[in-house]
Structures are given as C-alpha cells and as structure tokens.
Amino acid sequence: MIKHIVAWNFKEEISQEENCNNAKKVKEELEGLRAKIKEIRTIEVIIEPLKSGSFDVVLVSEFDSVETLQAYQIHEEHLRVSSFVGSVLRNRKGIDYEI
Numbered sequence: 001m002i003k004h005i006v007a008w009n010f011k012e013e014i015s016q017e018e019n020c021n022n023a024k025k026v027k028e029e030l031e032g033l034r035a036k037i038k039e040i041r042t043i044e045v046i047i048e049p050l051k052s053g054s055f056d057v058v059l060v061s062e063f064d065s066v067e068t069l070q071a072y073q074i075h076e077e078h079l080r081v082s083s084f085v086g087s088v089l090r091n092r093k094g095i096d097y098e099i
Contacts, residue, residue: 001041001062001063001064001065001098001099002062002063002064002065002066002068002069002096002097002098002099003060003061003062003096003097003098003099004059004060004061004062004063004069004072004094004095004096005058005059005060005061005094005095005096006058006059006092006093006094007054007055007057007058007059007092007093007094008055008056008057008058008085008089008090008091008092008093009054009055009056009057009089009090009091010022010023010056010057010089010090011088011089011090012090014088019056019088022088022089023047023056023057024047025084025088026045026047026057026084026085026088026089027045027047027057029081029084029085030043030045030059030081030085031043031044031045032081033072033075033077033078033081036075036077037071037072037075037077037078039063039064039068039069039071039072039075040061040062040063040072041061041062041063041064041068042060042061042062043059043060043061043062044059044060044061045057045058045059045060046058046059046060055091055093056089057089062099066096069096
C-alpha cells in the first residue's frame with residue numbers, strides 16, 4: 001500500500017476569512033474525489049491542524065500500489081481539483097511511501 005501525503009500553506013495575500021473558506025472548499029473537492037476515482041483507497045483532508053505544525057492544509061490518502069497512485073495523479077478530476085488547489089494555496093510539499 002502507498003501513503004500519499006501533501007501539505008500546503010495559505011496564500012499570505014488572501015484574507016484569513018477567504019483562506020478559511022478556500023480550505024473548506026479544498027477539503028470538499030479533494031475528499032469528493034473518492035466517489036469519482038476508484039483508485040483512491042482512503043482520503044482525508046485536515047483543515048484545522050494544531051498551531052504547532054508548519055502547514056495549514058494537509059491531504060492524507062492511500063492507494064493500493066504505485067500504479068494506482070499514478071492513475072489518480074493523471075485522472076481528469078484530480079487535475080481539475082489540483083488546478084483549483086494551486087490557485088488558492090501555496091508551498092506544496094508532498095511525500096509518498098510504501099506501508
């Protein structure tokens with residue numbers, strides 16, 4: 001199984017209220033991919049992390065294999081949501097690993 005974790009920060013030039021609204025929309029859109037992309041085993045988006053962390057929004061998802069992760073990454077729905085996420089968040093960092 002493959003764990004796929006991605007983290008972002010809010011854009012500094014956007015108000016706190018708008019960042020919070022954007023985070024809710026990001027969560028809704030990303031978690032909504034579970035119903036549209038069969039390769040996703042689990043998906044969770046954290047939008048209220050503890051203040052001790054370094055990121056504002058975190059995606060944690062699981063896939064059966066590297067191949068299913070790759071299929072997810074090129075799926076048209078993922079690309080659509082990724083475009084939105086990139087427009088409202090910054091500093092994307094990610095890691096994939098086998099468990």
